[in-house]
Amino acid sequence: DAGVIQSPRHEVTEMGQEVTLRCKPISGHNSLFWYRQTMMRGLELLIYFNNNVPIDDSGMPEDRFSAKMPNASFSTLKIQPSEPRDSAVYFCASSPGTGYTFGSGTRLTVV
């Protein structure tokens, strides 16, 4: 199994631009999680899906952030417009019900 696949690995964008992060979970995993990691705040849960349905999006910082999971094999996290304070590593993780597997993350820099 290829594990959880995230793209891009690195993204540098200018303030105000739209950013889309992508995630392919492990096949058969029915839960998908988006986390953000910064030095100051550590790993924070943004949103999670169960069977493609958003269950808890209380961690999404503001309306500039949105996430979708159109099918069991793909999810996106979109930031529009992006701001410098959004700079962080964004991790996607999937789970079959117990245990998480994380992707390698997307390192986002907004300048």
Add this chain to the structure above:
Amino acid sequence: RKEVEQDPGPFNVPEGATVAFNCTYSNSASQSFFWYRQDCRKEPKLLMSVYSSGNEDGRFTAQLNRASQYISLLIRDSKLSDSATYLCVVRYSGAGSYQLTFGKGTKLSVIP
């Protein structure tokens, strides 16, 4: 107050030393507990689960005290390869959903 608190470190220890990390959690409804390891610029990976009776995996021993809402990780005979950040993780379930809450991590550097 953050739900899962850890000493950020860094802990700098010589090879062969024994080192212990502590963690406290605030949600008494928490049901499962884990230690994850995160190497520099990598993703977190599960190190071990923590059971109420305490459990051991080679040089690693994890313990849980539900009454005090306290979790610990002990590493014996430290190796250079143990250098990483160790994340204390708590899972709770409710209303048909569950999620993992991560501490900010304790950084360990094992020195030759």
